[in-house]
Amino acid sequence: MSKGNAMRNNWRDCKAWKDFGVELSTTNNEAAKLFDAVLTQYVGWYDDDSLGGLEKSVEKMIGNDPNFVMGHVIKNGLDALGTGRSYYLDKDFQAEVQTMMDLGKSPSTLPREKKHINAVKLWAQGEMTEACLVWESILEENPLDMLALKFAHDSYFYQAHHPQMRDSIARVFPKWESSMPLYSYLYGMHSFGLEECNHYAEAEKVARKGLELNRNDCWSTHSMAHVLEMTGRSSEGIQFMSSTENDWNVCAMLACHNYWHYGVYNIERGLYDEAVGLFDTQIGPRAAKSGAMLDMVDACSLLYRLNLEGIKVKDKWREFNEVCKDHVDDHILTFNDAHFLMASLGAGDKSAADKLLTSLKEFAKGTGKGDNQKISKEVGVPLCEALVAYDAGDFAKAVSLVQPIRYKIITIGGSHAQRDVFNLFLIHAALQSPQKDHNRLARILLTERKALKSNSPLTDRLISRAMAVHADG
Numbered sequence: 001m002s003k004g005n006a007m008r009n010n011w012r013d014c015k016a017w018k019d020f021g022v023e024l025s026t027t028n029n030e031a032a033k034l035f036d037a038v039l040t041q042y043v044g045w046y047d048d049d050s051l052g053g054l055e056k057s058v059e060k061m062i063g064n065d066p067n068f069v070m071g072h073v074i075k076n077g078l079d080a081l082g083t084g085r086s087y088y089l090d091k092d093f094q095a096e097v098q099t100m101m102d103l104g105k106s107p108s109t110l111p112r113e114k115k116h117i118n119a120v121k122l123w124a125q126g127e128m129t130e131a132c133l134v135w136e137s138i139l140e141e142n143p144l145d146m147l148a149l150k151f152a153h154d155s156y157f158y159q160a161h162h163p164q165m166r167d168s169i170a171r172v173f174p175k176w177e178s179s180m181p182l183y184s185y186l187y188g189m190h191s192f193g194l195e196e197c198n199h200y201a202e203a204e205k206v207a208r209k210g211l212e213l214n215r216n217d218c219w220s221t222h223s224m225a226h227v228l229e230m231t232g233r234s235s236e237g238i239q240f241m242s243s244t245e246n247d248w249n250v251c252a253m254l255a256c257h258n259y260w261h262y263g264v265y266n267i268e269r270g271l272y273d274e275a276v277g278l279f280d281t282q283i284g285p286r287a288a289k290s291g292a293m294l295d296m297v298d299a300c301s302l303l304y305r306l307n308l309e310g311i312k313v314k315d316k317w318r319e320f321n322e323v324c325k326d327h328v329d330d331h332i333l334t335f336n337d338a339h340f341l342m343a344s345l346g347a348g349d350k351s352a353a354d355k356l357l358t359s360l361k362e363f364a365k366g367t368g369k370g371d372n373q374k375i376s377k378e379v380g381v382p383l384c385e386a387l388v389a390y391d392a393g394d395f396a397k398a399v400s401l402v403q404p405i406r407y408k409i410i411t412i413g414g415s416h417a418q419r420d421v422f423n424l425f426l427i428h429a430a431l432q433s434p435q436k437d438h439n440r441l442a443r444i445l446l447t448e449r450k451a452l453k454s455n456s457p458l459t460d461r462l463i464s465r466a467m468a469v470h471a472d473g
Helices: 014-020 029-044 054-064 069-081 091-103 111-124 128-141 146-159 162-175 185-196 200-213 218-230 234-248 252-268 272-290 293-308 314-327 334-346 350-367 371-391 395-405 416-432 436-452 457-469
Strands: none
Touching (some): 029 054, 029 146, 069 091, 091 111, 111 128, 128 146, 128 162, 146 162, 146 185, 200 218, 218 234, 218 252, 218 416, 252 457, 293 334, 293 416, 334 350, 334 371, 334 416, 371 395, 395 416, 395 436, 416 436, 416 457, 436 457
16 A cells, blocks of 8 residues: 555554454454454455455464454455355355354353354345344444444445445444544445435535545545446546546455446446456456456446447456356345356356356245345346347347336345446347337436436437437337
């Protein structure tokens, strides 16, 4: 990290944690300090090179005290919320969660820590909503528990529970003081909740305050990117991401996603070479290197948007399909499933696409558990069937599958900006359908889109296309 970044390196020991008001049951000062270091890297989305990065910090933390309950909580929570390990398919993960639960039976385990254990177990088992209720109960008693706050924040994002994401931060903000460790990060988190609830002016104000306190706060940068996207300020977005690039690209865990925003601005303006360049130099390599689910879905999303715009990117799909097809049976998030399918279809891997769809249907029928089982049944299956139909050239079928559920797609999670790929998908399918009613639907959807964001070059291009192709409609 660069100088002047407000990043921390003065880690809290057992007494400091107790004095702060968030006591830990470990008596190992080094484990307590490393817990602080892990939490800080997680909240800041970066790897502290002096500690060997986040994963190495976790390893050292557990190594210093193998019985450290909160050490296991943050480790398992990070694995669960990373959405790359399925509790039901990964026996090692099951064993790690069980170890955490067994350690929690110790008489020294604090009541707050027992709640943390329960929340992580629930999330790993697919009960995301229930897990959030537990984290909120922790925050009611202790609003300074940043781990509960951050786990809840990320979970609300995964579920597109936007008011909850906004209110969760708003409730605790007054209890924090500016001198407290990690205080500045509250601004980016609060800003993102405001933005997803369409409070754009306030979200921008709060994000700029976060960046004023810490220019390397990539979550505040991320929230600003959303504000500029949703308000149609794509030229300003390109300038903002470009001028601050060296501030936020040092946060490796979110840099790929912020480059995705950068790429989406370029697609919006029809600057396809620039978007492809960002993919080739940043998004693609970063996703391939990390294999992280957030990075993988970003890579798939940008390629799919380029596909919709008529840009040939088939040769770029194969590398990501190789990673995605290892997760076709996970069904942790419907959002992930849809993007994994995009990769299989883009790479022309019919076998992987068929396997994912078959597995998803079985999961949705009732073999699956947790919140995502219902979402998969109501939205995941028809959405993925529509992607397959579109790929096969059956645009009418794609429309008939997605149109009835388009207002339910929000339940698959992610942000408004991320889910917009499905709005565009429906418009493109309706434009190409042989049915006149679908062609009319395309024009109606474009009218809606223009009303929501009048200054969108992409929407204007699609309106011109609709008028040219269906002038007699």
